[in-house]
Amino acid sequence: MAERAGAARWRTSAALRPLVSEIWVWRVGAGPPGTHQGVSSGHLTVTLCIEGSVELLRKPDPVRGAGRFAASVAGLHASPAVIATGEPQAGLQLALTWRGARALLGLPAAEILGDVVDLADLWPQVGSLLDRLHAAPTWTRRCALLDAALCRIAARRPARGGPPPEVGLAWDRLVGSGGAARVAALADEVGWSARHLGEQLRRETGLGTKTLARVIRFERACGLLRHSPATAPASTAEVAAVCGYADQQHLAREFRALAGTTAGSWLAERPGSGVTEAR
Incomplete structure (x- = not known):
């Protein structure tokens, strides 16, 4: 799911980066009741609330039901979630890779596809971690504390099983191409059939x-729209061309399918950084 309004990004330490691409921090005040779309991306999302909680009105897989969480992890999904807004909240959010799911949660990302689960079920120590994050005096200290805690968890967790190396290679090629790699060429490079690669x-x-x-391509498009210079914001037509969409309307359809909203509405939910301490 996507980052929250009033957020700022913290770049994780080099040792943690293969597992957690970045940490977001956010704070939102009370407002009228509404909803926020949790959009599809190539990352799992871990959310840690130090104030308030997150109410899921609909998970990406609707049959999974709803829920309210102080700490949660959302699996990969190709349809949006619907999140309640209006209550004051503050917290940290992790963009977790599938490798991070293995190293930090102890399970393959496939086990929570389309779902959002209570992090306490996977991290028994999460309550203590939330207390320490709440007690830290600044967002910078909170991010550094969380970064260090995640590095310790990864170091303690023994490697178990894991996919064949071809899976990692294929994933890295997909990400490196911004989602534009051809499936047939990708399968040929790893030495598998396209069907076996998909499986x-x-x-x-x-x-x-x-x-x-x-x-992955949609996540790249969202990143280009979100982080283009304020003095020269990227248009959806420009982003569509850069990311390899057929045209602007193709990207617009993807926003409807993967984010449940329009690009303009999605951007309007995400104004400039609201937490200045985070790097």
Whole structure:
């Protein structure tokens, strides 16, 4: 799911980066009741609330039901979640890779595909971690504390099983191409059939090759829209061309399918950084 309004980004330490791409911090005040779309991306999302909680009105997989969480992890998904807004909240959010799911949660990302689960079920120590994050005096200290805690968890957790190396290679090629890599060429590079590659990626992440490419490309498009210079914001037409969409309307359809909203509405929910201490 996507970052929250009033957020700022913290770049994780080099040792942690293969597992957690970045940490977001956010604070929102009380407002009228409404909803926020949790959009599809190539990352799992870990949310840690130090004030308030997150209420899921609809999980990406609707049959999973709803829920309210102080700490949660959302699996990969190719449809949006619906999150209640209006209550004051503050917290930290992690963009977790599928490798991070293995190293930090002890399970393949496929096990929580389309779901949002209570983090306490996977991290028994999360309550203590939330207390320490709440007690830290600044967002910078909180991010540094969380970064260090995650490094310790990864170091303590023994490696178990894991997918064949071809899965990692295929994933890295997909990400490196911004989701534009051709499935046939990718399968040929790793020495598997396209069908077997899709099965192996689905076993690890929950999504097949084409769907992974789709959400990775969409995540790239969202990043370009979100982080273009304020003095010269990128247009959806420009981003569509850079990311390899057929045209602006193709990207607009993807926003409807993967974010449940329009690009303009999505951007309006995400004004400039609201937490200045975070790097």
